[in-house]
Amino acid sequence: MTQRCHELGGVNLGQGICDTPPPPEVLAGIEPAVRAGHNAYTRYDGIDRLRQALAGKLQRDNGIQADPDTEIVVTQGSTGAFVATINALLNPGDRVILLEPYYGYHLNTLKVAGLEPVFVPLERDTMALDVAAIEAQAVGARAIVLNTPGNPSGRVFSRAETAALADLCQRHDLLCITDEIYEYFLFDGHRHISMATLPGMWERTVTMGGYSKTFSITGWRMGYLAAPAHLAEPIGLVNDLYYVCTPSIVQHAVADAIEQLNADFYRQLAADHQLRRDRFCTALERSGLTPRVPEGAYYVLADCRVLGQSTAQAAAMVLLERAGVAGVPGSAFWHDDSGEHWIRFCFGKDDATLDQAMQNLEQAQL
Ligand SMILES: Cc1ncc(COP(=O)(O)O)c(C=O)c1O
Structure with missing residues (x-):
């Protein structure tokens, strides 16, 4: 999509690269x-x-008490945190529950490590956590991957959903690997709940985060994880083996910024993105691409059936040709055909890019 978008001079809302300035x-x-x-x-x-x-940040913003000496590992992005975690704690052949729609790197990283993904979809219309469906797959599974706020779902799991999942993890002795990279991108008063803060969950949870999105520094490769020492130690060893360390100058600069930026920065980040979400969702609605309005993160899934194509891939291509706006076909986020009527757009873009995309949608005959 990116290549074709470039050829056609379209606006690329496909890749999840935030191009707002750091x-x-x-x-x-x-x-x-x-x-x-x-x-x-x-x-x-x-x-x-x-x-x-x-x-300090984990305690202040997440309610997580992690010992900086033994329970925090700085990683090469949250991608590095995930790679190190699954390779340190799981063995080839282990079953890992992956909620759909999933983030593609989670699936492919599991596959490369020889793990067996077990797909459980969120509820079809509401995208609520389907705890009964997870329960049905939990026997014999070793771990579950959670992503909230979610890419591409835009879901921010509620306390009730998180608590139900916490209960399930404990009953089935599951490790919970939670990707919270969009933790500050929250809309309409939704609150981010870190699984590790629920009773009984710290011991079995690896909380992953990073600054790629929060600080718009995707290329700096700055992530981290928090976990109890008995998990953080082996993960740290694998992190050392694969990556040695996160770039030293990046670590210093990010430490400075975390120390300096106060709650206003994070509030403003959410407010700015809520505005972008609102404007872009209105444009989608007007063009007939009905959005599933996200609660968090900076992606929106839009219903592409108005384009009259049989696959999301074809619909995304037609949209690019007719409107000059590129998105990712929903088929990239489900293992079966459940994604065929969705296209995902990224609205974590600067105003000029988003304005152009909205203007293109408005002028196009879909
Ligand atoms: C859910 C999710 N996790 C992780 C990442 C990658 O994060 P990082 O740059 O910290 O490796 C992304 C990037 O799009 C993402 O959407």
Whole structure:
């Protein structure tokens, strides 16, 4: 889609790259880190100051109490956190529950590690967590992957959903690997709930996060995880083996920014994206591509049946040709044909890009 979009000079809302500018506080930290000569490998689990800053943030924003010395690992993006976690804690052939729609890297990373994904869809219309369906697949599974706020679903799981899942994890002795990278992208007063804070869950949860999205620094590769020491230690060893460390200057700059930015920054981030969501969803609605209005993250699934195609792939191509707007076919997020009437758009874009996309949709004859 990206290649074809480029050929046609369209607006690419396909890839999940946020192109809003990083906060000045983040950029300001890089040059001093270079000048200070932070050129060497760091401790495998990250520099002290960053782990301490993360421990503070986890306590303040998530309600997670993690010991910065033994329970936090700085990783190469949250992607690196996931790779290190599944390779450290799971064995080839283990069954891992993956909720659909899923984030493609979760599925493919599981597959490359020789794990067996067990697909459980969210409820079809509401995209609610279908605990009975998960229960039916839980026997014999080792782990479940959770992503809230969700890409591409836009779901922010409620306390009741999270509690039901926590109960299930404990009854079936499941490890919970939770990807919370969009934790600050919350709309309409939805609250982010970290699974690790539910009674009995800290011991069996790996909480993954990162600053790719929050600070718009996808290429800096800055992520982390929090987990009890008995899980964090083996994950840290695998992280060391695969990645050695996260780029040292990035660690310093991000530590600076976490220390400097206060709650206003995170509130504004959510407010800005809610505005983008509202404007873009209105444009989709007007063009007949009915959106499933997201509660969080910066993606929206839109119903593409108005385009009259039999597959999401064909619909996405037709939309690109008729309107000059690229999205990702929904078939990328389900293992069966459940995604065929969706196209996913990313609205984590600068105003000029989003305005152009909305103008294209408005002018197009779909
Ligand atoms: C759900 C989810 N997890 C992880 C990532 C990647 O994060 P990182 O850049 O920290 O590796 C993305 C990026 O699109 C994502 O959507």
